[in-house]
Amino acid sequence: MSKKSVVIWDGNVRDAALSILLAVDKNQAYSNLLLNETIKRHKIEAKDRALLTEITYGTLQHKMTLDYYLEPFIRGSIDHWVRWLLRISLYQIHYLTRIPPHAAVNEAVEIAKRRGHRGIASMVNGILRSVLRSGVPSTDDIADPIERLSIETSHPMWLVQRFVDNYGLEVATEMLHENNRPPVQTVRVNTTKATVQQAIAKLEAEGLTANQSDVIPECLYITNGQPARTKAFKEGMITIQDESSMIPANVLNPSPGMRVLDMCAAPGGKTTHIAEIMKNEGSILATDLHPHKLDLIDHNTERLGLDIVETAPIDGRKAPEFLQAASFDAILVDAPCSGLGVMRRKPDIKYTKREEDLESLQKIQLALLDAATKVLKTNGKLVYSTCTVDIQENEGTVKAFLTAHPEMEAIQLESLPTKLAEKQANGMLQVFPQDFGSDGFFVAAFRKKGESN
Numbered sequence: 229m230s231k232k233s234v235v236i237w238d239g240n241v242r243d244a245a246l247s248i249l250l251a252v253d254k255n256q257a258y259s260n261l262l263l264n265e266t267i268k269r270h271k272i273e274a275k276d277r278a279l280l281t282e283i284t285y286g287t288l289q290h291k292m293t294l295d296y297y298l299e300p301f302i303r304g305s306i307d308h309w310v311r312w313l314l315r316i317s318l319y320q321i322h323y324l325t326r327i328p329p330h331a332a333v334n335e336a337v338e339i340a341k342r343r344g345h346r347g348i349a350s351m352v353n354g355i356l357r358s359v360l361r362s363g364v365p366s367t368d369d370i371a372d373p374i375e376r377l378s379i380e381t382s383h384p385m386w387l388v389q390r391f392v393d394n395y396g397l398e399v400a401t402e403m404l405h406e407n408n409r410p411p412v413q414t415v416r417v418n419t420t421k422a423t424v425q426q427a428i429a430k431l432e433a434e435g436l437t438a439n440q441s442d443v444i445p446e447c448l449y450i451t452n453g454q455p456a457r458t459k460a461f462k463e464g465m466i467t468i469q470d471e472s473s474m475i476p477a478n479v480l481n482p483s484p485g486m487r488v489l490d491m492c493a494a495p496g497g498k499t500t501h502i503a504e505i506m507k508n509e510g511s512i513l514a515t516d517l518h519p520h521k522l523d524l525i526d527h528n529t530e531r532l533g534l535d536i537v538e539t540a541p542i543d544g545r546k547a548p549e550f551l552q553a554a555s556f557d558a559i560l561v562d563a564p565c566s567g568l569g570v571m572r573r574k575p576d577i578k579y580t581k582r583e584e585d586l587e588s589l590q591k592i593q594l595a596l597l598d599a600a601t602k603v604l605k606t607n608g609k610l611v612y613s614t615c616t617v618d619i620q621e622n623e624g625t626v627k628a629f630l631t632a633h634p635e636m637e638a639i640q641l642e643s644l645p646t647k648l649a650e651k652q653a654n655g656m657l658q659v660f661p662q663d664f665g666s667d668g669f670f671v672a673a674f675r676k677k678g679e680s681n
């Protein structure tokens with residue numbers, strides 16, 4: 229995050245939302261990081277926190293739709309900040325039923341006066357009152373179905389087209405709408421420290437509402453409260469993690485005592501899960517390209533009381549230069565990817581990602597998998613995962629990998645809860661955000677064949 233992105237807080241939720249959105253736009257700051265940092269820095273209380281989060285994410289998530297709605301009412305050019313002010317105001321008017329429209333307009337006018345002058349305030353007032361009188365324009369007139377979906381769900385055309393080409397109109401449409409819904413907050417129970425029931429009891433005693441998932445047993449849905457502030461978190465009983473991110477370690481499912489490599493490990497969400505599944509017995513080498521990120525893994529293992537993890541700064545593509553050949557029983561390659569499965573949490577991805585950014589990713593993914601096979605033992609298991617929803621990076625990478633590596637075979641994804649197991653096909657599992665309300669995610673598993681195979 230840029231150092232310049234510090235948001236002032238004077239108790240005005242809309243003004244803070246505007247500052248965050250302007251900084252995200254200008255400094256390429258990540259909305260989730262800046263929002264969390266603002267909430268933490270100013271110790272913003274629960275009620276304001278909820279509204280600030282809703283307005284910031286909601287406006288960003290619906291940006292293109294809001295622009296379409298505003299366009300007929302804007303004459304000439306307007307300042308950048310005024311456009312964002314109109315967006316956050318129309319977001320409240322159009323999407324939030326509990327805020328009376330006149331209150332949203334009045335707030336906008338006050339902000340316009342403070343940040344600009346009376347002339348701007350009067351223009352903002354005029355535009356918003358015209359929208360209220362006339363209603364927003366219908367999208368029915370947009371003839372091209374891809375363009376209509378793009379405007380209605382606020383995703384760029386290339387992305388809508390890519391999703392439709394990959395998965396068909398129906399699945400793509402569901403996903404595009406799901407991306408605009410707020411994500412569920414989930415945590416993973418550290419089963420080396422507590423049972424699921426003990427963790428629920430501890431969180432509830434601290435005033436949170438926690439319910440066990442019916443997809444992954446160690447996953448809890450938190451519907452009220454901030455788990456990162458709890459004693460349960462500080463004492464290492466839980467980790468904050470999306471439910472889909474809990475799939476790869478379950479698929480890898482290493483036994484206690486094994487030697488495991490987590491090749492793209494930082495910040496360690498999956499490394500620590502693997503250690504928990506191994507009951508903290510055996511050894512895990514957690515590597516990442518970026519040395520500064522390894523500290524995050526160390527902090528997490530320390531907090532969780534997991535001492536079988538060792539970290540090292542290694543470019544996974546060069547792993548065979550640093551690590552002994554055929555020395556790991558199991559390897560996870562949680563590869564760098566386009567992240568198209570996590571747009572609910574990081575809506576800025578929709579607008580900053582370009583299609584050409586995706587092209588180089590498969591090459592890196594294949595190089596990582598290629599290196600992993602060299603340090604994997606015969607009969608060892610290799611798991612490949614991404615947090616994206618894209619055929620080229622997921623099934624495409626798997627296909628190219630298997631073609632280049634006849635010594636590897638795709639295997640059934642074992643030890644998965646039934647709901648997930650029945651969705652797998654040919655050793656691969658693509659989870660869409662609309663499937664369980666978790667992130668879009670992909671997992672594939674392989675085995676290194678023995679000499680006789």
Ligand SMILES: C[S@@+](CC[C@H](N)C(=O)[O-])C[C@H]1O[C@@H](n2cnc3c(N)ncnc32)[C@H](O)[C@@H]1O
Pocket residue numbers: 473491492493494495496497498499515516517518521542543544545562563564565
């Ligand atoms: C999807 S994230 C990993 C998330 C992590 N597995 C977790 O669960 O917390 C991908 C990681 O790959 C790392 N990375 C990117 N290129 C790499 C490379 N060539 N070798 C090793 N790590 C790499 C990035 O620094 C990033 O931390």
